[in-house]
Amino acid sequence: GAGVSQSPSNKVTEKGKDVELRCDPISGHTALYWYRQSLGQGLEFLIYFQGNSAPDKSGLPSDRFSAERTGGSVSTLTIQRTQQEDSAVYLCASSLRLAGHYEQYFGPGTRLTVT
């Protein structure tokens, strides 16, 4: 079946503008994750959604970052008043999170550049 998809693939924005990044998880996956990968770095956890439970927002770096997941499927990560340090690749992943199926499958990411 189809993998995790993300849009846009690349986004260039001016400092101070808001941006929205979209993630479509694998159908049937109940868990959805957002990560940030700065240039040459590993992945930094941002937020985690699991079914109808309250999301784990412990990785969000500031209150300019927020995310929602509608209908238990598509998710949007919003960054308000973007700063240059927000420039990074934002990766989304989904998972079944059933016994024996905890691996996360990643989308291709959105490269965000703040000028």
Add this chain to the structure above:
Amino acid sequence: AQTVTQSQPEMSVQEAETVTLSCTYDTSESDYYLFWYKQPPSRQMILVIRQEAYKQQNATENRFSVNFQKAAKSFSLKISDSQLGDAAMYFCAYLTASKLTFGTGTRLQVTL
């Protein structure tokens, strides 16, 4: 807090040879999962192999195998018969509860 350490920023291997990438982690948990992910220039994170902490047997996936030493908190990846397509960043990752914690990665070059 869990940490994952990859002490080799870059490695190089000749085609058809074997290479081992190192990973250590720090945790107080007893139940967790470990993964190796590959990230080629396309930036797509691809799952290479996984290991459940409760399993003593080392995981194997074709040319990829791990050496999991739970007491030493070590989880190395061995790539046999290396191919040009194996060239990529390799990330070790630790999963417990809801989060994957990643190492900083090892860039693998494959030479002719």
